[in-house]
Amino acid sequence: MPQQTSRAGQSGDFPPFAQRHLISIADLQQHEIVDLLDRAERMIAVSRQERKSLPTLSGKTQINLFFEPSTRTQSSFEIAGKRLGALVVNMSVKTSSVSKGETLVDTAATLNAMRPDVLVVRHSAAGAVELLSQKVGCAVINAGDGAHEHPTQALLDALTIRNHKGRLAGLTVAICGDIANSRVARSNLLLLGALNVRTRVIAPRTLLPAGIENLATEVFTDMEEGLKGVDVVMMLRLQHERANGKMIPSVREYYRFYGLDEARLAHAKPDAIVMHPGPMNRGVEIDPAIADGPRSVITDQVEMGVAVRMAVLDALLPTRNPA
Numbered sequence: 076m077p078q079q080t081s082r083a084g085q086s087g088d089f090p091p092f093a094q095r096h097l098i099s100i101a102d103l104q105q106h107e108i109v110d111l112l113d114r115a116e117r118m119i120a121v122s123r124q125e126r127k128s129l130p131t132l133s134g135k136t137q138i139n140l141f142f143e144p145s146t147r148t149q150s151s152f153e154i155a156g157k158r159l160g161a162l163v164v165n166m167s168v169k170t171s172s173v174s175k176g177e178t179l180v181d182t183a184a185t186l187n188a189m190r191p192d193v194l195v196v197r198h199s200a201a202g203a204v205e206l207l208s209q210k211v212g213c214a215v216i217n218a219g220d221g222a223h224e225h226p227t228q229a230l231l232d233a234l235t236i237r238n239h240k241g242r243l244a245g246l247t248v249a250i251c252g253d254i255a256n257s258r259v260a261r262s263n264l265l266l267l268g269a270l271n272v273r274t275r276v277i278a279p280r281t282l283l284p285a286g287i288e289n290l291a292t293e294v295f296t297d298m299e300e301g302l303k304g305v306d307v308v309m310m311l312r313l314q315h316e317r318a319n320g321k322m323i324p325s326v327r328e329y330y331r332f333y334g335l336d337e338a339r340l341a342h343a344k345p346d347a348i349v350m351h352p353g354p355m356n357r358g359v360e361i362d363p364a365i366a367d368g369p370r371s372v373i374t375d376q377v378e379m380g381v382a383v384r385m386a387v388l389d390a391l392l393p394t395r396n397p398a
């Protein structure tokens with residue numbers, strides 16, 4: 076299939092989006108991914124205006140339901156909804172592991188009765204967001220479910236890369252670190268693969284998921300080898316909360332072999348960019364000098380995050396009766 080690289084103009088009118096929910100990148104066709112990136116392009120422009128608003132979601136209710144702590148993702152979704160004129164309600168839910176399943180379904184029924192138009196859900200259990208989407212009558216967006224998927228993160232990463240490199244197809248992206256526990260890695264591998272981007276994963280064996288060899292990605296356990304000639308270096312946070320048991324000898328040891336510093340980055344292309352979804356463990360997976368350096372696009376990722384979430388809300392909640 077030829078790569079679609081269209082970039083819609085500022086006033087681009089988009090065809091109706093066929094999906095009801097956004098649970099997984101695996102559910103999206105290539106053209107739907109490109110459509111969301113193009114919609115997001117328009118939202119970047121809106122967010123850079125003095126009046127950062129569109130009336131698209133006026134009269135709609137968005138509930139952010141976070142069963143796991145989050146600052147950047149939750150506020151990004153909140154700002155996105157508000158820039159489009161929605162009424163946004165934030166709910167942070169603490170659950171004991173015993174009552175988790177029960178709480179989820181009960182909460183879904185309660186929230187459904189409040190007639191929201193969209194639920195943005197983060198949960199520590201893989202599959203929980205999909206389950207919830209089956210219990211409610213509105214659109215559901217997955218803001219991260221366990222080690223499964225984080226689709227808007229992969230979309231914002233792709234948008235960041237496309238804007239820095241002018242294209243996606245044909246590039247090589249290295250995803251480094253805690254691949255086994257990372258929903259960001261999973262969603263990125265699916266999305267980048269769908270857009271004909273070559274991917275590599277670089278990690279110690281203990282942080283690679285079983286069966287990784289069967290995915291369409293190259294696997295490296297040596298950082299220098301893996302970084303050779305790449306266009307994009309995507310660092311991941313060590314997911315202490317998801318790693319059951321010690322997967323690395325020590326944090327110092329990890330940094331020595333897998334931390335991104337100037338010497339290692341020199342193996343990538345001279346114009347390679349450095350990404351990180353945040354929150355960063357400075358000095359664990361990345362040297363602060365790199366994180367704050369000229370090749371880091373980490374704050375751009377945050378800006379693209381708002382645009383992508385606006386695009387997803389806009390796509391899933393079309394205005395059916397335009398005035």
Ligand code: NCD
Binds near residue numbers: 147219228314352
């Ligand atoms: C990521 C997440 O929560 O999955 N962070 C984020 O969305 N800002 C990555 C991470 O936690 O390391």
